[in-house]
Amino acid sequence: MYIGIDIGGMSIKAGVVNENGDILAKHAVTTPKNDNDAFLNAMLESIDKAVEEAGIQKSEIKAVGIGNPGVVDRDKGILSEATNIGFSNVPAREFLQKHLGNIPVLVENDANCAALGEYYKAESSRNFIFITLGTGVGGGIIINGKLYLGTNGAAGELGHIVTHTNGRPCGCGRRGCWETYASVTGLIETTKEHRDEIKSLSPDEEISGRTVFDLARKGDKDAERIRDMWIEEIAIGIVDIVNIFQPDQILIGGAISKEGDTILLPVIDYVNKNAFCAEILSKPKIEMSKIGGDAGIIGAALLYSNLAERE
Amino acid sequence: MYIGIDIGGMSIKAGVVNENGDILAKHAVTTPKNDNDAFLNAMLESIDKAVEEAGIQKSEIKAVGIGNPGVVDRDKGILSEATNIGFSNVPAREFLQKHLGNIPVLVENDANCAALGEYYKAESSRNFIFITLGTGVGGGIIINGKLYLGTNGAAGELGHIVTHTNGRPCGCGRRGCWETYASVTGLIETTKEHRDEIKSLSPDEEISGRTVFDLARKGDKDAERIRDMWIEEIAIGIVDIVNIFQPDQILIGGAISKEGDTILLPVIDYVNKNAFCAEILSKPKIEMSKIGGDAGIIGAALLYSNLAERE
Numbered sequence: 001m002y003i004g005i006d007i008g009g010m011s012i013k014a015g016v017v018n019e020n021g022d023i024l025a026k027h028a029v030t031t032p033k034n035d036n037d038a039f040l041n042a043m044l045e046s047i048d049k050a051v052e053e054a055g056i057q058k059s060e061i062k063a064v065g066i067g068n069p070g071v072v073d074r075d076k077g078i079l080s081e082a083t084n085i086g087f088s089n090v091p092a093r094e095f096l097q098k099h100l101g102n103i104p105v106l107v108e109n110d111a112n113c114a115a116l117g118e119y120y121k122a123e124s125s126r127n128f129i130f131i132t133l134g135t136g137v138g139g140g141i142i143i144n145g146k147l148y149l150g151t152n153g154a155a156g157e158l159g160h161i162v163t164h165t166n167g168r169p170c171g172c173g174r175r176g177c178w179e180t181y182a183s184v185t186g187l188i189e190t191t192k193e194h195r196d197e198i199k200s201l202s203p204d205e206e207i208s209g210r211t212v213f214d215l216a217r218k219g220d221k222d223a224e225r226i227r228d229m230w231i232e233e234i235a236i237g238i239v240d241i242v243n244i245f246q247p248d249q250i251l252i253g254g255a256i257s258k259e260g261d262t263i264l265l266p267v268i269d270y271v272n273k274n275a276f277c278a279e280i281l282s283k284p285k286i287e288m289s290k291i292g293g294d295a296g297i298i299g300a301a302l303l304y305s306n307l308a309e310r311e
Numbered sequence: 312m313y314i315g316i317d318i319g320g321m322s323i324k325a326g327v328v329n330e331n332g333d334i335l336a337k338h339a340v341t342t343p344k345n346d347n348d349a350f351l352n353a354m355l356e357s358i359d360k361a362v363e364e365a366g367i368q369k370s371e372i373k374a375v376g377i378g379n380p381g382v383v384d385r386d387k388g389i390l391s392e393a394t395n396i397g398f399s400n401v402p403a404r405e406f407l408q409k410h411l412g413n414i415p416v417l418v419e420n421d422a423n424c425a426a427l428g429e430y431y432k433a434e435s436s437r438n439f440i441f442i443t444l445g446t447g448v449g450g451g452i453i454i455n456g457k458l459y460l461g462t463n464g465a466a467g468e469l470g471h472i473v474t475h476t477n478g479r480p481c482g483c484g485r486r487g488c489w490e491t492y493a494s495v496t497g498l499i500e501t502t503k504e505h506r507d508e509i510k511s512l513s514p515d516e517e518i519s520g521r522t523v524f525d526l527a528r529k530g531d532k533d534a535e536r537i538r539d540m541w542i543e544e545i546a547i548g549i550v551d552i553v554n555i556f557q558p559d560q561i562l563i564g565g566a567i568s569k570e571g572d573t574i575l576l577p578v579i580d581y582v583n584k585n586a587f588c589a590e591i592l593s594k595p596k597i598e599m600s601k602i603g604g605d606a607g608i609i610g611a612a613l614l615y616s617n618l619a620e621r622e
Contacts, residue, residue, distance in 0.1 A: 127461060150557025152592050152593045154587065154588065156555065158555060160587045161472065161555060162474050162551060163474065163476050164475070164476050165544075165547060174550070181476075239473070239485070240472040240473060243469075244452075244466065244467065246461025246462055247461065273484075277483075282462070282463045
């Protein structure tokens with residue numbers, strides 16, 4: 001039995017997870033801010049409650065994995081920082097081993113945990129790419145069944161490949177990164193650039209990531225066109241990923257996954273037409289995330305067994 | 312002892328290679344065109360001569376690897392096609408096993424063989440990317456010491472990631488692929504687009520991949536500027552590769568590697584400034600290929616031992 005912890009700005013969620021990635025019980029507590037000790041105690045409380053609800057003994061816990069929305073020190077088991085929680089250098093491994101015994105405690109960034117969770121719940125895939133479309137574009141890479149971290153541990157910044165040389169400024173310092181066009185932030189910017197063309201949009205209405213989707217559903221052809229421009233930006237990067245990795249599966253998660261087939265079907269169509277040697281090579285299965293919020297817990301829980309396979 | 316065969320449009324080169332990737336002997340024969348049987352006999356001749364020159368017994372050969380400039384059927388050991396040689400469905404494994412005994416005969420595309428050869432001769436790298444800049448831009452990916460092929464065997468088309476959305480048409484059917492800007496073909500096109508700006512260029516001079524390099528060396532500042540624009544196109548894609556893979560080494564090969572530091576130093580500088588979290592993350596070593604023409608032989612020879620590690 002494994003414990004997976006998903007740290008968020010609002011709550012710390014702990015789950016008891018079996019080796020198949022099934023969550024037996026989970027418990028959430030409010031995330032204490034700007035206080036390392038309060039944070040550690042809250043995390044332990046979430047574990048205790050989840051263990052209690054699952055009806056297992058603490059001695060059955062084989063390992064704990066923690067997904068942090070920020071930088072981690074994997075070697076030392078430290079949560080180095082998480083800007084929106086306000087902690088720094090939290091000695092998670094040391095603290096949890098004191099309370100749970102000398103079991104492995106692994107720390108990882110939350111995007112990688114989500115990718116691993118999605119991977120374990122996907123069907124029989126070996127080379128698997130997870131893409132999150134939200135404020136930015138994030139990614140996680142599974143190669144031959146193992147989380148790929150790169151030599152310095154920072155691989156998988158799929159949002160930071162340039163699709164528009166000299167394009168929009170990106171937070172990473174470059175211009176034209178995929179995420180400046182394919183993220184929800186990118187969609188909002190594109191919508192703003194074209195707002196005068198959307199006839200059914202009232203001049204004082206605030207633009208959100210939903211605007212063109214909602215108006216297109218009501219029959220606004222210009223909104224539909226702008227929505228489709230955005231979907232093509234997503235598809236361009238996904239073809240890049242296909243041409244690089246030729247994975248067997250690509251899963252799309254994040255805030256927009258609820259739009260489902262409206263995004264998915266044109267993306268698949270674009271990939272089928274534009275991937276390298278599209279007419280002869282097999283294509284990856286491309287799907288929307290199905291497990292959503294629980295992927296982080298599941299992936300964190302299974303970090304240890306994935307790492308063991310990796311060594 | 313292994314045999315590596317590098318098939319080219321001009322010659323078939325066979326090498327006897329030890330497990331460290333050292334070539335003990337090699338022999339080249341002219342490539343017969345449009346004749347499967349003549350091709351197979353020539354390939355066998357190149358092996359026989361290389362074995363003779365190396366002074367080993369045929370019984371010492373553990374495996375043969377063949378790098379084909381075209382499509383291969385790895386399962387069946389067939390060279391499916393090579394457009395510029397004019398053969399199709401060459402049963403290389405069946406033929407060689409008849410003459411050399413029941414040893415493994417592996418077929419692979421030549422770019423992957425070159426990547427693997429460069430990898431084995433590089434210093435202690437685990438995650439390694441090989442990029443060839445020539446007529447196009449090719450790539451090879453080594454993950455955790457193993458050639459990464461992707462699920463359908465076609466991974467690593469690094470030239471076919473879009474850096475200029477809606478840019479130059481690419482042979483793959485898309486627009487704006489990295490190779491349409493960063494290849495030597497791309498350099499020639501960029502030079503032609505800007506030829507009026509190059510003062511020291513006579514109007515009837517034919518443009519080649521060397522033009523701006525040669526004129527820049529003679530002090531033409533406009534040629535230098537165009538050369539540097541091209542080098543930046545290379546660097547943009549290399550930063551993408553860094554952000555995706557965070558490898559420990561990137562090696563650049565192909566026709567332009569003889570320009571050495573003129574290309575390499577500005578690329579390294581650009582990566583150091585533009586890679587994701589450039590100020591805190593370690594960077595891959597970026598170098599020019601050192602073994603050049605022999606990489607294909609070495610990589611083909613070591614396919615079998617790399618595959619054995621992979622299983």
